[in-house]
């Protein structure tokens with residue numbers, strides 16, 4: 001490990017091009033206002049460094065990734081403060097969705113409410129067999145407000161998303177992979193190792209290609225197929241100008257591993 005940065009409830013470590021953000025608020029890593037601010041600071045710090053090529057997000061402990069927003073702050077909410085609360089979370093989670101590198105979520109247990117919404121803002125979700133995923137907000141008289149109503153419906157389709165939100169019932173990792181809500185299910189205790197394995201595969205490839213793939217897939221989901229293909233052409237053409245394209249093709253021809261420089 002090259003570097004470790006610690007806050008009260010969040011820490012991140014840097015291992016070459018791979019960053020790991022750990023949420024640490026025992027017992028269930030609930031998202032308090034202070035914790036969300038710390039996540040925001042750390043994301044800003046990581047975005048300001050051009051080194052990160054994959055970010056892994058995980059929860060500390062064995063029981064939960066994140067069991068949602070802190071319910072203790074809800075009794076005093078009014079229309080104004082409720083709006084502020086969800087806008088803050090949305091803004092932070094949007095930064096992950098728009099980050100110029102893949103974000104992998106290692107789900108080691110409960111991913112509920114805001115915890116699942118955080119996972120949904122990531123690019124890839126790897127869940128342990130014991131994980132439980134759900135949006136139980138309707139049982140509290142609210143609704144998922146950190147982007148969950150929108151991202152879940154887009155990811156798994158409105159029918160299954162509504163079923164999860166109407167009932168509030170958490171689903172198992174096995175159901176989640178059948179729903180297309182997670183990309184991998186791994187044995188208990190192995191979500192982080194599996195995320196690192198995947199991250200290592202990703203960092204072998206050209207970082208500008210990866211960030212362009214992420215951007216064009218994300219932007220393409222909001223436009224017509226024709227417009228999406230136009231974007232794809234534009235991103236492809238811009239990559240043809242990069243040194244990494246020349247290096248990737250040259251390395252293939254010389255039968256060696258490419259040495260990409262993000263230029």
Ligand SMILES: C/C=C/C(=O)SCCNC(=O)CCNC(=O)[C@H](O)C(C)(C)COP(=O)(O)OP(=O)(O)OC[C@H]1O[C@@H](n2cnc3c(N)ncnc32)[C@H](O)[C@@H]1OP(=O)(O)O
Pocket residue numbers: 027028030067068069070071072086110112113114115136137140143144145146
């Ligand atoms: C815009 C975003 C909105 C949201 O995210 S709303 C919140 C959505 N999340 C939830 O509704 C989940 C609430 N939590 C639970 O249902 C249960 O917990 C679990 C199923 C995750 C785990 O159950 P078990 O193993 O029996 O643990 P335990 O005794 O319920 O929890 C341990 C301590 O953690 C507190 N806690 C759990 N989740 C939250 C939360 N989201 N906000 C604040 N506190 C929480 C509990 O109350 C308790 O505390 P104490 O030990 O003092 O009794």
